[in-house]
Amino acid sequence: MxxxxxxxxxxxxxxxxxxxxxxxxxxxxxxxxxxxxxxxxxxxxxxxxxxxxxxxxxxxxxxxxxxxxxxxxxxxxxxxxLNPVVGIPELLKALNNQEKVIGILTSNSTDNVKKFLAIHKLDCFFNFIDSEPTIFGKSRALKRLIDYHDFQPSSLVYIGDETRDITASKKINIKVIAVTWGFNSADALINYNPDFLVKHPREVLNVIAQLD
CATH class of the missing domain: 1.10.150 (DNA polymerase; domain 1)
Structure with a gap:
């Protein structure tokens, strides 16, 4: 799928x-x-x-x-x-052109995310924003989000920069792309066995094409 x-x-x-x-x-x-x-x-x-x-x-x-x-x-x-990660606006435009459903799950506040996206004119690319203000328990938040929107887990991928993003995704059996430009180092991320590891936003498109 x-x-x-x-x-x-x-x-x-x-x-x-x-x-x-x-x-x-x-x-x-x-x-x-x-x-x-x-x-x-x-x-x-x-x-x-x-x-x-x-x-x-x-x-x-x-x-x-x-x-x-x-x-x-x-x-x-x-x-x-604050600024978007270099290459992210181009990635979002490309995914939007592919008619993907694009969302955000974050432990930051919805207000902060919406303000940031509006400043950088990126809000038009997102179908939903979900905030779960906790360090732990991201798997429960992902599961709740999937159930609420009636998404098929096999047709979904999560993209994050921390080891906890990998752990949460694997716990509910969804694909996860780990990115090396954020908080955790590449070595730390590799130790948690993500499905894919990328070093630049443009590489995400290659992964999506491979999964498609």
Whole structure:
């Protein structure tokens, strides 16, 4: 069965938000009781899963929803200064020309995503935006999204930049494309065995053509 539905993660996959989120997270470190991230830590942290990062930081799981809310609020103030990942607008145009159903599933807020897409005139390419404000449990969000829209799992692919995107997709048996330009490093992503690993947005088109 050909691919009819493509669901993207937002932060790090569509939007180049890594540096902005890292700065905000460091600014909030004292408020939430974890160590700020040093520049020398960046490459090492990119090789860790979200769960490993939280374990290292000592951040209470109870505080995570509140931290996410604060990060989203601060990011909203900076959204006009953020840009799409290079090559993403061209990818979206090409997928739109192929009449694919294109959506977003993100742990960021819907308001942030809509504002970003409108600024960059990318909102016209998306059929839906779904927000699930949690670090964990993305598989449940994906399953709920698939059931709500009555998508066929075999005709769908998820695209994300973190190991948790791969884990979530495999848990519900859908294809996943991992991208190396976001949060997790290529080595970290490979260890989680994505169906495909791409280094530039244009490579996504090759994968979709292969699946079709």
């Amino acid at each position: 050909s691919i009819k539905v493509i669901i993207f993660d937002f932060d790090g996959t569509l939007a180049d938000t890594f540096n902005a989120i890292a700065l905000i997270a460091n600014h909030l470190a004292d408020d939430f009781g974890y160590k700020p991230l040093m520049a020398s830590d960046i490459e090492r942290v990119r090789n860790l899963s979200a769960r490993q990062i939280i374990q290292e930081s000592g951040l209470s799981l109870f505080k995570i929803p509140f931290l996410l809310k604060r990060i989203q609020s601060e990011l909203h103030k900076d959204i006009e200064s």
